[in-house]
Amino acid sequence: NKQYLVNPVTKEIYSIDGSTETWSFFGIYPGDINSGSAFGVTIGDRVITGMANRSQEIWELNISTGIWVRKNSFPGNPIARNAATFVHDNLIYILRSGEVQVPGPMEFWVLDPFGL
Numbered sequence: 807n808k809q810y811l812v813n814p815v816t817k818e819i820y821s822i823d824g825s826t827e828t829w830s831f832f833g834i835y836p837g838d839i840n841s842g843s844a845f846g847v848t849i850g851d852r853v854i855t856g857m858a859n860r861s862q863e864i865w866e867l868n869i870s871t872g873i874w875v876r877k878n879s880f881p882g883n884p885i886a887r888n889a890a891t892f893v894h895d896n897l898i899y900i901l902r903s904g905e906v907q908v909p910g911p912m913e914f915w916v917l918d919p920f921g922l
Contacts, residue, residue: 810853814839836874837863845891847898854898854919860884866919882913896920 807824812835819832837856844858848869854877856864862884864877882902889912890901898917904910 812839814842833872833874835865836876837861837865843887845888845898845900847891847893849893849896849898849919852919854917856880857888857900859887864917877919880915880917882915886913 808821809824810819810821810832812819817835817839819835821830821832822828823830835855838858838861840858840861842859844855844861846853846855848854851869853867853869854864855867856877857880862880862882864880866875866877867873868875883904886902886904888900889903892899896919898919900915900917902913902915904912
């Protein structure tokens with residue numbers, strides 16, 4: 807019943823327990839935030855997040871231990887924004903759109919978080 811939020815200025819992560827309405831400090835996000843637009847998904851007890859605006863970083867957080875691990879960098883064009891993200895069969899599907907100055911079609915990527 808917890809949700810996690812990142813302060814974009816300080817990179818501090820807070821959790822809120824919806825059943826008790828209690829906020830708790832969780833830790834510091836180690837990656838680039840770069841004005842937002844990152845994706846974040848949960849698979850089991852892991853959170854996979856990253857690819858904020860113009861960043862190719864991908865990070866994994868083990869919720870049980872609180873330990874962050876940097877994954878392989880995203881191989882695609884960093885001058886794009888995440889338009890949609892979803893998980894199916896433990897694969898992460900990401901639809902990316904070029905920024906205004908980079909015209910062209912949207913890109914569709916499949917990431918295997920267990921292979922990163």
